[in-house]
Amino acid sequence: MRTLLCFSIFCSFAAAKLSYNGFKVFRIENKGSAEELEQSLSSINSILLSKDPNSEAFDIAVPPDQLQAAHQLGFELNTVIDDLGTVLENEGPFLTYIATEKTQGVAADLPPLSYFDSYHPYDEHIQFLTDLQAAFPNNSDTFSLGPSVEGRELPGIHLWGGTGKGVKPAIVWHGTAHAREWISAPTVEYITYKVIEEYQGEDSEIVSILDNYDFYILPIVNPDGFVYTHESERLWRKNRQTRDSQTCIGTDVNRNWPSHWNVSGGSSPDPCSNTYRGEAPGDTPEIQALVAHMLDLANGPGIKAYIDWHSYGKLILLPYGYNCTALPDNYERQMSVGTGVASAIASVNGLEFRVGPTCTNLYQTAGSSTDWAFDVAGAEFSWLIELRPTAAEGGFVIPPENILPSGAEHWAGVKYMFSQL
Ligand SMILES: [Zn+2]
Structure with missing residues (x-):
């Protein structure tokens, strides 16, 4: 439009x-x-x-x-x-992240928590994941998917427990599908940090969860858009894909998943719209990479839970987005766990997250990650979480003092989810 x-x-x-x-x-x-x-x-x-x-x-x-x-x-x-x-x-200035010191053959210290006092450019997110891996060398690997339209990697970290790498069902977390939702990546990174820290501290619940599930975590799945928000337009949402005979740039990667892709009302066919779905299902390189990765997991150990972290609005959104009357066949179970997660989140800072199907609780969405992960990849839990705040509190643009509280809220939330898996 x-x-x-x-x-x-x-x-x-x-x-x-x-x-x-x-x-x-x-x-x-x-x-x-x-x-x-x-x-x-x-x-x-x-x-x-x-x-x-x-x-x-x-x-x-x-x-x-x-x-x-x-x-x-x-x-x-x-x-x-x-x-x-x-x-x-009030978002800046960025504080430079200093990489953790490493010694060959020795596990490094976890990165300093001061990382979460500031937002960071793309390269420092990659460095942070590298440092998390160095602090957890026997139970993690960094990996990357992609490349993106502009040739960047979609950086990830894989965590596993005592039973070895890649054999247990997957928990998959994605962040920053929408470029301007800056609180998403550090929130995902914080809860990743906590999984490692508490596993190393021998917290029995976290040892159990990591011994029973492998984590595949990608905090920035739209790297080109993310970099563009730093360098050019802070409120850019889509990827940076150009197409022949189109003047407008970018496809909404969360309308491009190959599931219910072009359902009327759930996305836009207009290349200039912020919810432009692309010309064909899954025709963005970012979604092609994510689909291939998740299908590998689905066809291998299986996907237990998928969370796609967005902002803003304080919502826990279940399938379906494409249709306001269709419900997932395990709707009661997803609602029950989601309600418990919302209570756990509220117990930290008092923020109330509403739980429900995407279409009736937010708006109709077609070609979205959660419909695809539930219907095609078979994730038992498939959620999109809209983080803090509301529009009046800043929307996409909130001071970095929100990062640690957001992280703490969602650490409480995912811990409750872990207890129910
Ligand atoms: Zn979003």
């Missing part, structure tokens, strides 16, 4: 970093159909951020020169962020 086209303002900044000074974030309550609202919004130059799960409201970021036009659309615009540029300043 036109809202998301590479318009002059965004195109002109393609080579430089886009400033969001003076951008306002508005929430628009949707009184009619979502399609009509999106159509109206397409007449102005704005960025669609998210649809609110409760009210079908839309959050949009509007640049200063479009404010008047936005007000003339006739919607009630509720300001949730007065100046996005100011909020962005």
Whole structure:
């Protein structure tokens, strides 16, 4: 849709970093159909951020020169962020991560927890995974999938317990499918750190879980988009795929999984939309790599649980996204465990995460990771977790002081899940 086209303002900044000074974030309550609202919004130059799960409201970021036009659309615009540029300043500056010292043949110390005091560029995430592996040399490997459109790896770490590598059913975690959801990677990395730390500390529950399941963890599955959010447009969502005869760049990788791929209403056929699904199911290199990896696991030891970590909205989303009446055949069990996970999360900082099927609790999504992982890869649990916060609390853009609390919340959440597997 036109809202998301590479318009002059965004195109002109393609080579430089886009400033969001003076951008306002508005929430628009949707009184009619979502399609009509999106159509109206397409007449102005704005960025669609998210649809609110409760009210079908839309959050949009509007640049200063479009404010008047936005007000003339006739919607009630509720300001949730007065100046996005100011909020962005609170994200940084990045603190440089110093790699852990290593001695040949000796397990290194775990990386310092100060890593989680800041957001980090792509390369430092790879270094962090390398350092986690060095601290857990007999029970982990780093690996990479890909390459991405621009030739980057999708970095991962594989953890296993006392029974050896690759024989137990898999727990798979993905982060940063959507490039701008920065809280996702460090949250996944924190809970990975905790699995290793508590296994080494001989915590009986964690020893048991790692002895019974192998973990395959990829904190950044959309590396090109992620790098682009650092270098050019902080609020970029899609990958960076170009296609012949298309001017707009990027496919929404979480609408490109080869499952219920083009169900009407769950994604966009418009290359300029933020939810553009691609031209064919699984036609992004990132999803092809993830599909191949997960099918290997599904056809080998099997996949017990899959979690795709996103932000924002404080939600635990189950299948299905493509259809609001279809339910997974183990719906009761997934809901029961999900409700327990939400309680465990709430016990840490009091944040309430809502649990339910994606379509009825967020919005309709076609070609999504969780529908695919449940239907095709056979994951018994297949969830998308929308991390903190809400739009009014910053949306995608929240200070790094949120990283450790987010990590602690979801460490409590996954520990509850482990207890139920
Ligand atoms: Zn997302």
